[in-house]
Amino acid sequence: MTLVNNPDAVIDANLAVALDALLTEQSVTRAAARLHTSPAAMSRTLARLRRILQDPLLVRAGQVMVPTPRAHALRNEAATVVRRLGALLTPDAGVDPAALSSTFTLQAADFVGAALAPGLLRLARLEAPGVSFRFRTEDLEGGPVLRDGRIDLEIGSIDHIDPETRVEVLLTLRMVAGVRPGHPLTEGTPTPARLAAAEHVVVSRRGRFTGPLDTALAELDLHRRVAVVLPGHLAAMTLAARSDFVCLVPATLPGAAPSPLTETATALGLHLLDIPLPLPPVAIGMAWHPRHAADGAHHWLRDAVRRTLRTADGTDA
Structure with a gap:
């Protein structure tokens, strides 16, 4: 001065x-x-x-x-x-979660939000009772919402971020087939041909009828019939649980710790079948803007999401 x-x-x-x-x-x-x-x-x-x-x-x-x-x-x-x-000029020593009074805005797919919200709220009640959460669907996906500060954290399959965005992979999932109990595919071994012969419901926010399963079937000169495309997993799983449609469901890798992301299908009553085809794994992560990297409140949020999604009960693995 x-x-x-x-x-x-x-x-x-x-x-x-x-x-x-x-x-x-x-x-x-x-x-x-x-x-x-x-x-x-x-x-x-x-x-x-x-x-x-x-x-x-x-x-x-x-x-x-x-x-x-x-x-x-x-x-x-x-x-x-x-x-x-x-x-x-002293580095932030962190914050006391119990003293936080904040509202965090998270963007997540429907099934991620449904799996995340209960455990996240449970942690907040125990550690940060002054914290509230606003969940947004993926309607803002593809825009600079993290950079603009319209959301604090994005959770899901992260593939459209700005160059400076920080990303942490939380867990890796595989895709399995979800069908109602008593579905014909539950009898005997579900072969690629039998899987292709069934009617399918596809999840696509962009309305696409094809995906990695179609690519794998095409290698065997097989094609499936997709009767309906829905924008969210919850709607697709609900439909599959009440009909003969097959939907793809994210599940944990063999030997991995259980995650609440894989419990929704079971809660809806779906029977999960291994897909006899090589499908790429799905990485579920969280993304945030680097301006929040050293913020104590945001650090608590990321840790709470990490703990919630990596184990079924929200505790450390």
């Missing part, structure tokens, strides 16, 4: 720290030792402070130096400024 009485002088933080050390120690030598610099350098700093403040600050009285009245008046203020500078 520039002093009104001395418009040519610009004070930096180092001068404030030096002034505090000089007024506290009342000795150039001791102030230099305190700031790990040389007495000559501290003497030059004192001379600069004298010019800026237009006051000698410390004057010789025998073998010691004594403060001027102006120095006496500045001593407490200088100490306060240095303490505030220290607090300003």
Whole structure:
């Protein structure tokens, strides 16, 4: 900042720290030792402070130096400024979740939101009761919503982010076939031909009728009939549970810890069948803008999502 009485002088933080050390120690030598610099350098700093403040600050009285009245008046203020500078430039030590009063906006697919919300709310009640959540569907997908701050966290299959966006993969899922109990595919081994012969419901936000399963079937010169395309997994799974349609359902990899993402199909009463074809795995992750990377509240949010999705009960694996 520039002093009104001395418009040519610009004070930096180092001068404030030096002034505090000089007024506290009342000795150039001791102030230099305190700031790990040389007495000559501290003497030059004192001379600069004298010019800026237009006051000698410390004057010789025998073998010691004594403060001027102006120095006496500045001593407490200088100490306060240095303490505030220290607090300003100290890394954030985090926040107390119990003291948070925030609303977080999350964007997630319907089945991800349905699986995430119960565990996330349970953690919030225990750790951060002042936190609320707003879930948005993927209607904003493809836009710079993280960059613009319209959402705090995106959760799902992340494939359309801005270059600076931070992404963390939470778990990897495989696709299985979901059918109602007693469906013809539950009798015997579900071969590629039998799977292709069944009627299918496809999940696509963009209205597409084909996907990786069609590519795998085509390698065997097989084609399935897709009777309906729905925008969300919950609607597709509900339809499959009440009809003879087959839908693809995300499930955990063999040997992996259970996740609430894979419980929805079971809760709807679907019978899950392994698909006898090589399908690419699905990575479920979360994405956020780097401006939130060091924010304590956002750090709690990411950790809460991580704990909730990686295990069925929301506890650490």
